[in-house]
Amino acid sequence: MTVLVVGGLREEHFASTLRAVSGDLEVRVSPNIGRKEDIRYALAWEPPPGLLKTLPNLELIVSVGAGVDHLFRDPELPEVPVVRFVDADLTGRMVEFVVLNVLLHHRRMTEFREQQSKVEWKYLPEPASHDVRVGIMGLGVLGGAASQALAKLGYRLRGWSRTEKRVDGVDCYFGNQLDAFLAETDVLVVLLPLTSETRGLINRNLLAKLSQRGRDERLPGPVLINAGRGGLQVESDILAALDIGQLYAASLDVFETEPLPETSPLWRHPRVVITPHCAAESDPRAIADYTIAQIEALRRGERLKHVVDRTRGY
């Protein structure tokens, strides 16, 4: 039983953890594939296009991340099940990132930071959390968990998903109700998968539809938080929206090009918070446990969890 670890940023780390956790798996790291017939399973981030289809006995591909768009950059990805990484540790980290960044802008911390840099002591009014409407795009495992954590802090929650979903305490919109959702949203949290339908969705047109309601006792304007994928956003449109005040602030963990190029004006915007795609790092131990559990389920002939639907792309 051989696993290939391939196309990731930390292959050796993932491979050594997998070896330590598993009793009977042989673990190889690309490009040292050895006899291709041995490989039954692949733990993959962004494998070299065409590589996986050369493995004749491949039965399963496990994604190192919650998203799988990077896998489908390989146009010849073999027709075996692909499973997304879903894990309590990763979900917890994403919830932390979302809660942190909603609080950060609600409590006007980029402005307090600017004031601190100018040695300025000045009170700024902050709305109560029940006057802040947080809208989450993408109501899967991550969006669902984030909405629950935010609701406990008193925020008013709404969510939008491609297909109809119900989440406790969240006003749910779906499909073509996107405009109504945006009109009721002060803080937009993007946790969508990147697919052909969602690419470039966070653009000028969408940002212009965010609530621009009166500002007394409220946030100075809408906020964007993208912890999904950089391909969802049009960065020049985000900058334009910030410049004309259509957006008050943004937290971006993902970018059209990563690392974010040094020339991007996003780096220098006082109300943009940039993190280097670390909102929810996959824990090697959690990845190892998950991979082994999926392989064992496959061996026992059980139904796999979190299998990607290739027609929808996630």
Add this chain to the structure above:
Amino acid sequence: MTVLVVGGLREEHFASTLRAVSGDLEVRVSPNIGRKEDIRYALAWEPPPGLLKTLPNLELIVSVGAGVDHLFRDPELPEVPVVRFVDADLTGRMVEFVVLNVLLHHRRMTEFREQQSKVEWKYLPEPASHDVRVGIMGLGVLGGAASQALAKLGYRLRGWSRTEKRVDGVDCYFGNQLDAFLAETDVLVVLLPLTSETRGLINRNLLAKLSQRGRDERLPGPVLINAGRGGLQVESDILAALDIGQLYAASLDVFETEPLPETSPLWRHPRVVITPHCAAESDPRAIADYTIAQIEALRRGERLKHVVDRTRGY
């Protein structure tokens, strides 16, 4: 029935809200006291020393804030009941502030901010929340609520209070168990009242006792968050602890002198987050409702809630 609003930063705002909410209260704002015999109740932040004792029919003093140390700066405060302001809105804002600042340091946001200012894209390891031990000093209404919100995010909670308390999911220490509490704490959240016993408690000696455990996969060092009172802390000791690495970072909302003097090096420390005593602003409407409820309870001869014990000072 006349209320005097006195010694606050926003007396007119509090007074006009009180007038709008109350049917039959007359509201006066110091120094326009009028006939002193009329005043039965005082809504006060820091009244001029000696003023309140000149009101012969005063029956009740309501504090504008959760703390009352500012009231007791008046050595001749009359011997009528003093009630602290306890309110869901204020509690919620304090919980937000604590959760925000714990997350901010746990997720290394001051370092990411520095990297952003240098246009640097670099991954930094962050521990899982269940590997971060948050210790709360002060387990009253605010500390209790903050501990519950943090526990829901996966943090390991401990608390210390002057007298023995029990809080669900929190390892509770009290009295002379302070050293044991500090040795098990990575992020210290200070929500104590300022009394003769607690003044200057957050000093070199205390900071040296915080956990300095190994750093793999953990925070780079202990963190201090003070949202209580500035008089609890010795700022020169905090700076020294930051300089020698005994503290990794700090969030301070309160200071020995407020506004924080421009000459303070705290302003310029890259891992110190400064906010202008705004962690939990008292909402005028909530203050008005609370004041009226306390006055009505007093009139009906009921037991008042949140009465200050003058021997302990809170």
